[in-house]
Amino acid sequence: MESRITELKEEAISAIEVASAVSTPKAAQEALKETRIRFLGKTGSISLLSEGMRSLTKEERPRIGQLLNELRNIVTAALDEKEAALTALADAAAFASIDTSLPGTASLSGSLHPLTLLVDRAVQIFRRLGFAIADGPDIETEWHCFDALNTPADHPARNEQDTFYLPDGRLLRTHTSSIQIRTMVANPPPIRIIAPGAAYRRDEVDATHLAQFTQMEGLTVAPGVNLGDLKGTIEFFFHELFGPGTEIRFRPHFFPFTEPSYEIDIRTESLGGKWMELAGCGMVDPAVFAEVNKARGDDAYDPERISGFAFGFGLDRLAMNLTGISDIRMLTENDLRFLSRFPA
Amino acid sequence: MKISLSWLREHLRTDQSAAEIARILTDAGLEVGTIESVGVAIPKVVAAQILESVQHPNADRLSVCKVDDGSGSPRQIVCGAKNYKVGDKVPLAQPGAVMPGDFKIKVGKLRGVESEGMMCSSKELGLGEGEDGLLILPQETVTGTPLSELFPAEEVFEIEITPNRPDWLGHRGVACEAAAFGAGELIEQSIPLPVPKLDPSVARISAPEAASFYSIRKITGVKVGPSPEWLRKRLESVGLRSINNVVDVTNFVMFETAQPLHAFDAAKITGNLAVEFAAEGEEFTALDGTTHTLSTHDAVISDARGVQALAGIMGGMTSGVSETTTTVLIESAVFDPSAIRRSSRAHGISSDSSYRFERGTDAETAILASTRAASLIVEVAGGEAESEQVVAGVVPTPVIIPLRGERVRSLLGIDLDDGTIAMLLAKLGLKKQEAGFEIPGFRAADLRREVDLIEEVARLHGIGNIVSRLTCIPSHSSDADRAFDFARGLRRRLSGMGFHEARNGTLTSNRDQDIYSMGGVAVINPMGEEHSTLRGSLIPGLLDSCSRNLRLGAETVSLFEIGDVYQLEQPEEQTRLGLILTGYAAPESWKNGERRTLDLFDLKGMISRLGTCTDKIEFRTTAHAHLVLYLDILIGGETSGILGVLSPAAAREITIGGHQGQILVAEIAISSLQKISGGGFSKHPKILGELPKFPAVRRDLALLLDEVTPYSAVEAAALATNEELLTGITPFDIFSDPSGIKIPLGKKSLAIALTFQHNDRTLTTEEVNLALGRIMTQLREKAGAEIRS
Incomplete structure (x- = not known):
């Protein structure tokens, strides 16, 4: 029995050597599997030898048993070691041939329009200050667009040279300020709204003009609102949008629906370091409140009790500057090479 | 408006530089765009x-x-x-x-x-x-x-003048403002005024709607000729051409005082001059040689023989000043801005004169300007001015506007005392009276209310001295907020699916509008046919964008647009999502061999993903003239959009040779999508319930069907018995054989996977088999299916 154990040990070790040296790693793994069965399987040589334990004397059993165990352990360990080495080899081989310098592949990915990105930014900033969004129709009445905004019937903007009209006398709003009127007519103060939207002017389309443009309107009406609130709000917005180093200049101006009125110029490195006229603003003219009261049939907007400020700015020229394009028509041509620059 | 600095200095004593004066004017509201240098400043x-x-x-x-x-x-x-x-x-x-x-x-x-x-x-x-x-x-x-x-070097400001300040349309007015804002000291003028005389035989106003004041000053013995050097240079510096000494003086005074003047040759005037409305169809030849047919809306200056001037806009050919003129009538008037604007527009004539009358003039300045012109004409053309000025109409008495200091302080957020406020306003020539502030004539049109005076205080005090304040008034989300946020999320989801966001103009050609909608809304005065109609659908614009990109070499175009569309019936304006998709399913890479082109099911699948677990988007096949495969999109059971494949004929129009694959378009009403959205959360959490704890069982069936049997019939049959355990049906293979060998001609093979699951227990083979049996029966009976396995 003892000699058989020694014999079997040598036999198994050499069989393992032979199996693991078979030509390919895959075949070697197969051969090792067979070798394991041949020696350790249910009917394998070592298992069969163990059967012989029964014929041994009580005294012999522990010693022989121990030797058999050792045999089993040695063979198992040898098999495991070779198998592990082969697996490591195969694992390494599986990745060895991959050329990692090939470019990555990606699924199609989309983008958001730069005007959308800009509107989103602006909305988020104003929301920090408690503004809600308001909207109104592009097809507007003359009253909402002009009369209620203190713009007299013979105002230069009110003609077919400058404004698009519909057969029924309505028009395409020339500014988003009409939304101020709609909001106040529908709601009592306090009002704190912004309104992004389209506006239209009968301009010849060229590199710097579109007949339809994107504006952002703002309005706050409450008791005690003063010019300082307007100034603080505008400064907050542009400092958030372009950074705290942004210079802001208010230039007295004239709009029929605000008094006093200002134009706002911005100077910042990200807009080329030159003064850029970006917005108009002012304190709501009492004549506007008077028209709103008339339409409401009450005096919720009594200028002796409430006051307000309004502002509006164009987003297209801003988007041009932020995207580095010199032709405003790029914003409506939907050239994928341009749009792809703004991954969402 | 050009303002010459040296001319300005005739009215403003200042040692400040051009740049500094420009800054002060800009701060006052006269935006100096450019400072241009004219003349020669080259030594040697x-x-x-x-x-x-x-x-x-x-x-x-x-x-x-x-x-x-x-x-x-x-x-x-x-x-x-x-x-x-x-x-x-x-x-x-x-x-x-x-x-x-x-x-x-x-x-x-x-x-x-x-x-x-x-x-x-x-x-x-x-x-x-x-x-x-x-x-x-x-x-x-x-x-x-x-x-x-x-050629002395001269600096000229180009200034944008706001319409409320006609007084800034002359150098004197700008000088007054500059002085008020600290740019220097106004040089006082003393002009001895003539004696006014009413004489309807010389001048009268027959149309008081057209003019509130009219005056004529006669100068006899003038010698018309070239202007002296100084006068020519002044006019050239503001971009005017010298004509002759008399006309040049009227222009010079207009650019000084902002009051337009007109000079008639007295010899060519018969009888009196009258402001009246023209007779319908009356002909008038202006001094630029153009002839105009007038209407009863046109204010004119007529004499006994007919129209001699289109009031405030342009003089007539026959009565203008020429070389032979010896007696001149200087007209200085206040015409109604609306009347001038109307005629100017009707006849397409815009002159320096009409520009100023449209913005407003006043009688006080009109008298001053006439007087100034008379003395300058005598200076440069000789002759003698009559001591009397013939006038018609009225010179209004000064208006007094009350102003509450408290109101100034609260609206501007400042704490100036009443005395300081009065001192500031005095700089603009506003005199403090018992009842308020007296407004000089040249500001009367603009300063009519308390708030108008508050604006002046704000300007003079300076926005730089206003203390910024930030107050936060919370506001509840509005419907517009919710719509904005929904659209914002939708945009991000679509870009995540590979779509690029497009924005097309809403004004478009009326061509193609009726193909995808009921037609848009036309404007009456478009800028050309290409921009004549508010779009009724987003699809034509997206097709244009697609075509442009294909021409630029794109092989895959995937665009979405969220925008408004317009129609004649209600709702007049509606926000929609438009989608266009064509080209390849994946970018070209070294990895994929044969590239798959996008088809209807790609876009259908993407749209399906916009539904939710509980509110699925459904489709209903229908027919359309320009879409070969056409589906209605149903959301919450309502038709909310369309999806289809462009017909090959329509596709050929927008593609270039070699483009691969179908062109897929869709359009969906945003409000329908928003209705089923819970902002990421389910609107029906109870229906969704707990996650299943017990495993699902999948059974595959291979069915042999008539080629024409739609998949929807198979699905309907499988669902007919309302199996409680059936939780999903997925088709995973579809096959037909044109040779008729593998399966008979006219038949197709469809493989479906059926998923069974129960929330509270593991299913037994038996109960699954029973359910499957019932489903198979339905498939045979309702869909005519032969079960192959």
């Missing part, structure tokens, strides 16, 4: 006389001149110009002069002949285009005079 350019000119020995086109530049010894100059004669005086750039464009003049040889300088054209001196050749100076010019004395 002098007037020189040509003494001799001979042919250049080596160049046919050059001549060699001897010129006297006042230095005592004549210089030799080689010259290429031909427009001079010996004895002419011309500008000479001496060696050392630096011409515009950093061109230095040196002594040098031209074709072997020495030249000690350059004789100059007006263009070379930066004096404008001028005529070709040398600038020939007047004979009386003293040789050696620096050109900078003959």
